[in-house]
Amino acid sequence: xxxxxxxxxTELAPLIQSRQLSxxxxxxxxxxxxxxxxxxxxxxxxPLHDLARxxxxxxxxxxxxxxxxxxxxxxxxxxxxxxxxxxxxxxxxSKLFANFIPDKTATTVEKLLGAGTIMLGxxxxxxxxxxxxxxxxxxxxxxxxxxxxxxxxxxxxxxTASLAAGLTTVATGSDxxxxxxxxxxxxxxxxxxxxxxxxxxxxxxxxxxxxxTAGPMARSVSDLALxxxxxxxxxxxxxxxxxxxxxxxxxxxxxxxxxxxxxxxSYYLEGLDPDVEKLFQHAITTLQHLGADIKEMAIPELTLxxxxxxxxxxxxxxxxxxxWLRTRPEEYSADNRAFFSAGTLTTTPQxxxxxxxxxxxxxxxxxxxxxxxxxxGPTIPMTTPAFSxxxxxxxLEVIRRCLPFTAPVNLTGTPGLAVPMGLDQRGLPVGMQFxxxxxxxxxxxxxxxxxxxxxxxxxxx
Numbered sequence: 001x002x003x004x005x006x007x008x009x010t011e012l013a014p015l016i017q018s019r020q021l022s023x024x025x026x027x028x029x030x031x032x033x034x035x036x037x038x039x040x041x042x043x044x045x046x047p048l049h050d051l052a053r054x055x056x057x058x059x060x061x062x063x064x065x066x067x068x069x070x071x072x073x074x075x076x077x078x079x080x081x082x083x084x085x086x087x088x089x090x091x092x093x094s095k096l097f098a099n100f101i102p103d104k105t106a107t108t109v110e111k112l113l114g115a116g117t118i119m120l121g122x123x124x125x126x127x128x129x130x131x132x133x134x135x136x137x138x139x140x141x142x143x144x145x146x147x148x149x150x151x152x153x154x155x156x157x158x159x160t161a162s163l164a165a166g167l168t169t170v171a172t173g174s175d176x177x178x179x180x181x182x183x184x185x186x187x188x189x190x191x192x193x194x195x196x197x198x199x200x201x202x203x204x205x206x207x208x209x210x211x212x213t214a215g216p217m218a219r220s221v222s223d224l225a226l227x228x229x230x231x232x233x234x235x236x237x238x239x240x241x242x243x244x245x246x247x248x249x250x251x252x253x254x255x256x257x258x259x260x261x262x263x264x265x266s267y268y269l270e271g272l273d274p275d276v277e278k279l280f281q282h283a284i285t286t287l288q289h290l291g292a293d294i295k296e297m298a299i300p301e302l303t304l305x306x307x308x309x310x311x312x313x314x315x316x317x318x319x320x321x322x323x324w325l326r327t328r329p330e331e332y333s334a335d336n337r338a339f340f341s342a343g344t345l346t347t348t349p350q351x352x353x354x355x356x357x358x359x360x361x362x363x364x365x366x367x368x369x370x371x372x373x374x375x376x377g378p379t380i381p382m383t384t385p386a387f388s389x390x391x392x393x394x395x396l397e398v399i400r401r402c403l404p405f406t407a408p409v410n411l412t413g414t415p416g417l418a419v420p421m422g423l424d425q426r427g428l429p430v431g432m433q434f435x436x437x438x439x440x441x442x443x444x445x446x447x448x449x450x451x452x453x454x455x456x457x458x459x460x461x
Contacts, residue, residue, distance in 0.1 A: 004029045005166030010222040012169065013071035019063065023074030026169075027056035027118050030076045034120065034167050040148065042140040043162035045081050046089050047121035052076070055118050062116070071226050073116030078159050078168035081122040082129045083109050083214075084203040092205045093125045093155075095138045095331040096324060106203030107238065108172065108214050108231045115230045120168055123158030127333050129174055129207045130317060130340070131155055132182055132398040135391040137333050144187060146428050150384045151398075153183030159217045160187035170227055171217045176207040177313055178380075178406025180215050181418035185379035185431025188420045188457055190448065191217040192224050195439050196413035197242035199228075200235035208316035211410045221419075221448040225249040228441060247442050253449040258291030260447065261372040267302040268377025268405065275424035275461035276378050283421050283432055286454055287376075297372070301364035302408055304357040309407035311346055311354035318343025335395040362412045369437040374447060379431035380405050383424045409435055417444040419451055422459035429457065 004012075004026055015021035031049050038044055059074040079085065082092045084102035091097050105113075113119060124142045126133065132154045135141050144152040145165035152161040159171030160183040173180040175193040184191030192215045199214040206212055216227030229249050235241040264284070272280065288294055318325065318340045325332070325340055332340065368375060380402040388394040409416035414435060421432040434451075436444045 005033055006219070007169070008218065008220040008223050009072065009075045009169050009226055010220060012075060016063065016074040017068055023056040023059040023063070023118060024053070026074065027052050027076055027120070030120055030168065037165055038167060040143065041145060041161055041165055041167070042142045043124055043158040043165065043167055044078070044121040045091055045093065045124050045139050045158070048088065048119055052118050052120050059116055059118065069116040072112065072230060075117050076120050076169045077112060077117040078120055078123040078162050078171040079109055080125055080156055080159055080172050080174060082125060082174060082205040083172060084205070085109060085122065088122065090122065090205070091139065092129065093127045093136050093139055096328065098138065102203070104203055107200040107235045109203070111230050112172070112227070117170070123162060123171065125156060125158055126154035127336050129155040129176065129179055129205065130336055131395050132178070132402055133391060133395040135387070135395060141387070144384065144428070146188065147426070150386050150428060151186065153186035153384070155179040155183070156191070156217065157183045160184050160189050160191065163187065163189045163217060163219050170223050173215055173217045174204055174207070175213050175215055175410065176211045177309055177403055177410050180217060181379050181406055181416055181431070181433055182402055184217060184418040186384045186429060188429030189217060189219055190221055190224055190420070190452070191215065191418040192228065192441065192444070193409055193416040193418070194228070194232070194441060195242070195415045197240045198244065198439065198441070199231045200238040200241055202235050202237040206320055208313045210316060211312065213410070221445055221452050222250065222253055225253060225445050244439055249442050249445055253446055255446050256291060257287070257447055257450050260292045260374070262287060262292050262294045263297045263368055263372035263375050264294060265299045265302055265375060265377060266296055267299060269296070272378060272381045273383050275383050276381060276430055278461045279422040279430050279459065280378050280432060282459060287451070290450060295372070297368065299364050299368055301361045304361055305408045305411060306404050308354040308357040308361070308411055309403050311350050312358065312411070314339060314343030315346035315351045315354070318346070335392045338392070338396070358411045361408060365412045365414060365437070373443065375435040377433060377435070378405065378421070379418050379433045383426070383430060384428045409433070414438055415441050415444055417448045419448050420456045422456055422461060424461050430461070
């Protein structure tokens with residue numbers, strides 16, 4: 001096991017800045033691990049060895065000359081393959097776009113590369129970023145590094161699995177109805193679903209445009225803060241981009257949580273697998289010992305999330321894919337063909353009612369945040385399943401169980417921070433999510449940093 005592979009960007013940055021560690025050495029170490037391990041894990045669709053080595057050499061030369069760009073300079077990164085990269089294949093995990101080469105680069109990728117990150121490659125995902133199991137008949141199924149017989153979650157599975165395996169230092173993800181947080185929970189890493197509009201989605205292949213967000217994934221909260229500092233900000237090319245002040249997300253991460261008011265919606269306590277329930281109760285006790293004031297609260301509007309989420313996601317996705325579904329249905333995998341086709345049955349009245357339900361949920365969240373600082377719940381109600389031969393039904397079942405837990409954050413446009421909560425009895429990660437009010441990412445990162453120091457992956461159900 002390579003020691004470098006599991007250091008965080010926060011740990012690597014001072015070594016690179018002081019020239020104790022070469023970006024070339026670090027990049028080669030990662031690429032060697034990818035060559036050795038990724039044929040079985042399938043976390044990358046398009047590795048970019050030559051390009052990565054070229055950029056690593058340039059980063060090293062710049063740093064030697066005194067042109068150090070900051071803490072992401074020389075840091076390896078994996079880019080989810082629904083982020084456009086000019087001149088580099090962007091498959092979106094789909095047969096439809098297997099050879100698609102964009103003529104532009106996503107805004108967030110431009111920012112991260114401009115900060116000096118080294119792109120190792122384009123990472124695997126559930127087809128079209130629309131699925132929870134990460135079974136992909138076109139580009140291979142990503143495996144969970146904790147146990148390769150188990151799924152890594154989706155859709156941002158390539159990023160979370162590569163982080164867990166030490167095949168990248170940081171990664172990008174997208175979250176439409178849980179696609180960062182769900183795989184972060186199953187792979188035992190950290191992932192941030194950002195406030196809607198805080199990070200640009202310009203140049204990211206759409207899933208459901210009124211819900212899509214871009215966000216960072218990493219092995220530490222401090223790395224999420226470094227990435228968000230780079231990724232956040234107004235983009236004139238993104239029609240929903242927010243003109244909001246960007247705070248210093250890396251400041252005051254060591255601030256405690258004494259007196260923090262945490263609300264636990266009773267909705268998030270229903271239907272939990274036994275190991276999830278046990279670990280969540282342990283987490284509550286730990287947070288109370290750290291000084292948080294925790295109370296259970298009723299938010300009945302959350303029961304609207306399943307209907308609203310399905311109607312909006314499938315409705316918007318099927319509208320975008322309508323012509324391809326009609327003319328090239330065989331180029332969709334069976335699960336997404338069923339999922340998107342269901343959206344073609346969504347009527348305008350149903351879609352309007354779903355948006356009204358969404359508004360009620362947003363108002364309910366606004367009211368809840370008058371009484372508490374953050375909300376807390378398990379990221380998903382279930383422990384990680386083993387892969388099933390009937391993967392089509394399995395994907396739809398995982399979506400059915402998990403969407404009610406992840407979708408409220410998407411529907412309300414609020415941020416959610418996924419953190420590890422512990423290990424189940426099989427030794428597989430289980431996660432929980434801190435949910436904040438709009439633009440409360442700095443607060444969430446501070447809370448998550450305190451939680452990270454409890455070493456949650458040392459806890460077993």
